[in-house]
Amino acid sequence: MPKDQLSRSMSRCFFCTLQEQDLLLRRAGIASYLRNMHQIEDQELVLVLSGLWNIAMTEPQDGELPSLGVFECMASLIERSVNDVDWLLSHQNIYIAYYAAHITGSYTINNAEYAVKAVDAGVIPPLLELLRGKMSWVEQRVAVRALGHLASYRTTFKAIALYEEEVVRLAMRLASTCLEVVYKMFVGVKDKKKRLRYHCDLLTRGVGLGDLEIENRKAEEWASQLQCWCLHLLSCFAIKGRSLDVMCKPEFLKDLSEMWGGLANGTSPSGIGLIRILCYSKIGRRSVAEIKQVIENLCNLSRSSDDWQYMGIDCLLLLLKDPDTRYKVMEIATLYLSDLIELRDIGGRSNIGEKIARVLLGDFKLRNSKIIMSNSVQRALEETWNLNIKKRMNEKTMSAEKLEEQRVLVALIKQQGNHSFELGKIQEAQLKYTEALELCPTRLKKERLVLYSNRAQCSLLLKDPDAAISDTTRAICLSNPPNSHGKSLWRRSQAYDMKGLAKESLMDCIMFINGCIKSEATKHLKIPYYAVRMICKQMDSTWLFKAAQSKTLSKRAETEEQSQKDDDLRIYQDKLPSLKISIQGKGFMAGLSATSQEPLHGNWKGRRNVDRAGGSGESFSNQ
Structure with missing residues (x-):
């Protein structure tokens, strides 16, 4: 049977095969289809793959497809997607790499046995091709998700670690740049005709297609997930003490302390989760302690109502307990942590305030002359001592009458x-x-x-x-x-x-x-x-793409103003052709050209100008 006729026959029969009552015939039919799926040229291929995706999403623990070669099939499909451009751009094959990587990640998310099968099937090299950016950020999202699952298990981590240096650097770069990329390539593209159609289809799954608000909301969620999955992959290495020197680069640590995750990923600790893992190591504490911006961000988190407040506290306490980093961070951390000494239970931890007080007062009464403290830190420690130690000791003997x-x-x-x-x-x-x-x-x-x-x-x-x-x-x-x-x-x-x-x-x-x-x-x-x-x-101020938007607008302003200067210069030159000829030989035009390259910065505002809250409407009086 000719190849194209065979592919059409297989496409039509696949869903019938899934309904086959005879178990042996069913398994044989599915296995045969999966073995040959990467060779199919039929336009129905994406429909079949979408069906497999739905099975993987709804029944990730069902072992039938993993046992019949689904991982080998997905690896072959991704490999062909990144290597065969003609095939990728024919029919609707542009969707295939996304679905194949997603299926791989869905089966391996909570199953170490399936993760081993996936590695043995050779899924890592093609997933790395997607991670390298051979297609787009949409495929990078599902690729890093799948790789993060494989790196989570002891049995499959070694297979990922074979590519450790490249994986870590790719994940770091992607975590730092993905928001800007998604904004530039999708959210910032206001003309829906200029957006990649297959991105819109995948983001909305056909619901609200053409509705920019729905597409942007979903893109924001996916961008946040992409960043969080990159950090999860990095955490798999950091928790084993791998590549710490690479992750502890100052610029990345600064980026990391700003990665909030937004409200789209409420269960992910985002940047603070990785920083805390790094603070468990000597090199991590030393690197974090050197960067004032990171310490200030940790301090602000520790004194907030964020769900990850306790992680900020954990990081600061780890830095304060280490003699090598204690006095590098104490000047800043003391002023923040001293406000928390009456904190009780938070994040599943009890008596947090007492633990903070003990760490802050660790050498307070030693009066070490080598320790130089500012007046504000000295006052904070004195107040902590009086409140946590001295005052409580005095109150132990206080009678009920005296208390009243x-x-x-x-x-x-x-x-x-x-x-x-x-x-x-x-x-x-x-x-x-x-x-x-x-x-x-x-x-x-x-x-x-x-x-x-x-x-x-x-x-x-x-x-x-x-x-x-x-x-x-x-x-x-x-x-x-x-x-x-x-x-x-x-x-x-x-x-x-x-x-x-x-x-x-x-x-x-x-x-x-x-x-x-x-x-x-x-x-x-x-x-x-x-x-x-x-x-x-x-x-508005904490919008996930706020920094990317500001950066894009700033670049656009520079480009527009530079273009205007160039236009003005050309008009000037056109009006004075004789002068242009006479001065070129004296190097004057070279000076004009150099001057025209100097960028001018515009004064750009945010998306909306909202008045500060808490003004004339506030009804709270003192108690």
Whole structure:
């Protein structure tokens, strides 16, 4: 039978074969089809592969297809896709590499046995071709996903490690550049006619085709996944202590500390997960400690309501416990961590605050003359010592009558502070709240929470966001559960906004809104408009492609202005042909040409100009 006739016959019969009741005939038919699938020239090939993809997605633990050669088939299809351009561009074969890599990843995601079969079938070399960018970012996404699964198992890691140097460098580069690539190649392409049709089809699976909003939303999700899968692959090497010197390059660590993952990948720790793995090693701690930007990002995370807050704390504690890195990070980390010493349980960990206090105070009383601390760090450590050690020791012998007496006195001073606040005497109120806090026993957690939160409101009005963040963080640590006190979350969200820390402001605002929705007393309350405004502003600022958009617009501005300068120069030259001739011999034109190459930077704004939230609509007063 001729080859094209055979392929058409096989395509028509494949789905019938899946319905065959005779098990032997069914298995023989499927095995035969999979062996010859990469040779098929029929336009129905993609339809069959889509059917296999659906089986792999819905029944990934079913061993029938893996036992009949599905991995050998997928490897052959990817190999032909990257090597046979004519075949790739015929019919609808452009989709095949994507589906083949996706099928491989779906079967190996939670099954070490299938991972071994896939490696034995030779899937790694063709997947690496896709990872190298032989097609596009869409295929890179599913390729790095599949390779990440194979690298996760002890039984198949060695097969990936044979390509370690290249895989690590490719994953690092892709993690750092993929958002810019996806924006430039897809999201930033506003004319839907200029977008690759097969990308649109795969992103939407035919639903909402042509709807730019749906396509962009899906592309954002896939770009985030691509970055997170690259980091997962790198983590598989880092956790085994492999290629640490390569991953610890300063520029990559800076990029890593900025990789948030956005809201599309809530289960992935993104950049912080890999940084924490690196901090378990000596070389990782040494490299991280040298970069101020990374330490500051870890500190901001540790004092946020992000789900991965505990990972930021873990990293800082690992750096502080290491004698070689402790004094490189202590100047920054102490000022942040000292606000968390009353934090209880978070991220499945208990008594976090006490652990932080012990690490911070590790050599505080040694008074080592070689240790040079700034006044602010010294004050933070003194306060930590007084609150965590001295004050608690004194309170152990305090009687119930004395405790009640202190509580009444604190309440009186707080009322005086509230009165001053209502009269607009903000600094006076702040001093009263400070006085009350100094007298308030540590066991009166609710009272201390309110005092910290009220003092933070004073700091906001006095335009001191750092003090407001410190006090709201202390109040939030005292809430039960942590990160649940609505007023403090909203006040810290405003303070972070004042400092331009959009991610931290967004997470606090989301937590604040969640609290409004869950509250029984405010079951019918609408979300405050000022919180909605803040959400809109910070969602815009933290948009996954924000940096890529800004970079693209900046380049476009430079190009347009350079083009305008060149046009002006040509017009000038055309109007003065005689002058042009007379001065060329003196090298004057060379000077003009050099001048015209100097770039001019435009003043570009973001996608939307949203007013800062937390203005005239805020209804919270002090408690």
